[in-house]
Amino acid sequence: MIKYYVRVSTVEQKLNRQLLAYDKADIVYSDKVSGKDKxxxxxxxxxxxxxxxxxxVVKSLDRLSRSTMDLLEITKEIxxxxxxxxxLDKDIDTGTAIGKFFLTIIGAVVELERENINQRVxxxxxxxxAEGKYKGRKKGSIELKGDSLNRFKMFYNKGFNKTELSKEFGVPRATIYRWEKVLKERGDL
Known part of the structure; x- marks a missing residue:
């Protein structure tokens, strides 16, 4: 059976690019949560x-994990x-010895590049x-609407705490508190 795993980091992001990249899966599994969290x-x-x-099957290694250690643990579990x-994007198949080797090397390179990007940011x-140009994220830049709104209300009503909701939706806890306040003011919670 072919199992296609797709992931984006936040509920606002779309899975379309990954879903369009591969259509031979028997089952598709999708998460909308950070790759830092195993x-x-x-x-x-x-x-x-x-x-x-x-x-x-995954489109790229960073969809499976951002950490070499987690990547190797997930691969071992598989x-x-x-x-x-x-x-898909590196044409790696762990069914071969060379595939296993390249997976380890590329996983380490991906993690290094991620750390370099974070440092530059x-x-x-x-x-x-220092130049007075950074004001932080724009207020209201993480909106809750449509399917995400319905999912949030469902999880909230089931008693998920703020930390669990934060992880589920890939947003800071402060955003969860803001969503709760706005939804209560609108009478949606």
């Missing part, structure tokens, strides 16, 4: 349901179930703050 609901369901001969991992923000 505890992702659909990733967990997929990994628990793997069987001998299954193939896990291999322990006698399944394989295929990465921090430096840029520090410079902008």
């Amino acid at each position: 505890e992702r609901p659909q990733l967990k369901v997929m990994l628990e349901g793997l069987q001998n001969g299954d193939v896990v 291999e322990d179930k006698r399944a394989t991992l295929k990465v 921090r430096e840029g923000v520090a410079i902008a703050k």
Whole structure:
């Protein structure tokens, strides 16, 4: 069975690019949560349901994990179930020895590049703050509407706490408090 895993970091982001990249999956699993967190609901369901001969497909390594350590742990979990991992954009297949080797190397390079990007962003923000140009995120830049609004109300009404909601929706806890306040003012909660 072919299991396609797709992920974006926030509820505002769309899965379309990943979904259009591959259409041969028997089952698609999708999460809208940061790749830094290994505890992702659909990733967990997929990994628990793997069987001998299954193939896990991802568009790119960063969709599966941002950390080399987590990537290797997830890959080991896949291999322990006698399944394989295929990465579309790097043409990696862990069913081969060379595929396993490249996965480890590329995973380390991806993590290094992510750390370099984060460092450049921090430096840029520090410079902008020193010049008085950085004002932070625009107020209301993370909106809650449509399916996301319905999901939020469902999780909220089921008693999820602010930390759980923050992780589920990939936003800071302060945003959860703001959403709660606005929805209560509108009479939606």
